[in-house]
Amino acid sequence: MNTEKMLLWALAICVGIVTILSVPKYILGGDAFMPLAIQIFSFLLGAAFVLYLLIAFMNKSWSKYSGSGAIAFWAGIIAVGLLCLTGLLILMATLGMHLPQWLAQSVVPLRALTFWVVIAVGIILLSLMLFPKKSTA
Amino acid sequence: MKAKLIDLTRCTECRSCITACENWNKLEPHTIGKSASEIKASYEASNGAWELSKEDWTVVTLDPNNPRNFYKKQCMHCDDPMCVKNCPANAITKYDNGAVVVDPEKCEGVRLCVEACPFGVPVFDESEGVVKKCTLCYDRITQNPGLEPACVKACPSKAVTFGERDALIGKAKANPNIKYIYGGGEEYDSSVIYASAVPFDQIGFEKAQIHGIPNLLEKIVNPLGAAAVVGGVAIAAMHALKKRENEVKKSGGKK
Incomplete structure (x- = not known):
């Protein structure tokens, strides 16, 4: 397994855990579930995402995907990017850094929207894994 | 209240x-x-x-x-x-x-x-x-x-x-x-x-400011999120159907 694939799996696992633990709060409106685990896996997610972006940029990974795969790739990149961005804003607030009021008020709804997109991408990825394209080589 | x-x-x-x-x-x-x-x-x-x-x-x-x-x-x-x-x-x-x-x-x-x-x-x-x-x-x-x-x-x-x-x-x-x-x-x-x-x-009393972006986000987050999931299901279904169609074609319509 090459580094890019390993990072993709790391991203998928971290996003999966963060999403599953966050859905009760952000989508169902209940209490947050295992907040420490969310924090730990969010840090890992951020690190894996930065590394993946670097490798994907060097390998021009987007050219490998077409059709449903391309949609899942770009939607996934946007969703994970937003997840990392909102996570970073929450971290900044926690560290006492001043955020503009409109931005502070946008973090939670933006994160909720991101989780919906992550679920959508997850469904597409599941379909791609269950019904893989056969290699023509 | x-x-x-x-x-x-x-x-x-x-x-x-x-x-x-x-x-x-x-x-x-x-x-x-x-x-x-x-x-x-x-x-x-x-x-x-x-x-x-x-x-x-x-x-x-x-x-x-x-x-x-x-x-x-x-x-x-x-x-x-x-x-x-x-x-x-x-x-x-x-x-x-x-x-x-x-x-x-x-x-x-x-x-x-x-x-x-x-x-x-x-x-x-x-x-x-x-x-x-x-x-x-x-x-x-x-x-x-x-x-x-x-x-x-x-x-x-x-x-x-x-x-x-x-x-x-x-x-x-x-x-x-x-x-x-x-x-x-x-x-x-x-x-x-x-x-x-x-x-x-x-x-010196400052009234609440209503900001457009969070206000809009709050209104659209659930409908847009649900639409994204429906879209995801549709793409996944289309992919599965296409795969099945290709398999049927390859097997000469036997499946």
Whole structure:
């Protein structure tokens, strides 16, 4: 397994855990579930995402995907990017850094929207894994 | 729903409300971390604290250029509180009786509520790692029979009153001295109502700003999210069907 694939799996696992633990709060409106685990896996997610972006940029990974795969790739990149961005804003607030009021008020709804997109991408990825394209080589 | 009416035409800035709040909530005197000269300056300027802090959940603000401009600052106990909506830990609750209360057991010290509050009310307590603010004396008003909030009980000029929201609004509107009302459904939905004889900007009171982006995001997040999931299911189904179609074609229509 090459580094890019390993990072993709790391991203998928971290996003999966963060999403599953966050859905009760952000989508169902209940209490947050295992907040420490969310924090730990969010840090890992951020690190894996930065590394993946670097490798994907060097390998021009987007050219490998077409059709449903391309949609899942770009939607996934946007969703994970937003997840990392909102996570970073929450971290900044926690560290006492001043955020503009409109931005502070946008973090939670933006994160909720991101989780919906992550679920959508997850469904597409599941379909791609269950019904893989056969290699023509 | 209950509410608190702060009638600024009756307020004498005696600060009994501040003392009562500190006594009831067992708050420390607002001297911690301040030098002697700072404490002296604070008392000379406003007979106490002039900004909300972990030890001061209500203050009487003071305009040094015009001593007649002051108001009792505290949590507005909004109907649609930004602090509640933006707490990732779900630690803040808006109760049916109007109170917005932080649960210190659940608070993780994220501080998004501090940044998101349009009135700049919640304050982070560094020593305890939790956010603090006025509770509308939730522990008093939920007793049976219910008690008034401590500041209401202590106010000698009856400038702060507590009761049913509609009744308080009616009372303020019937008062010929009151020209401006903010809160309780008048311009803003909240369980704290300000009544004044002069425009609020003259006394330094800043009304809540409504920001377009978070307002829009809040409205579209669930429909757009549901649409994204439906789209994802459709793409996944199309992919599966295409795969099946290709397999049927390859097998010469036998499958």
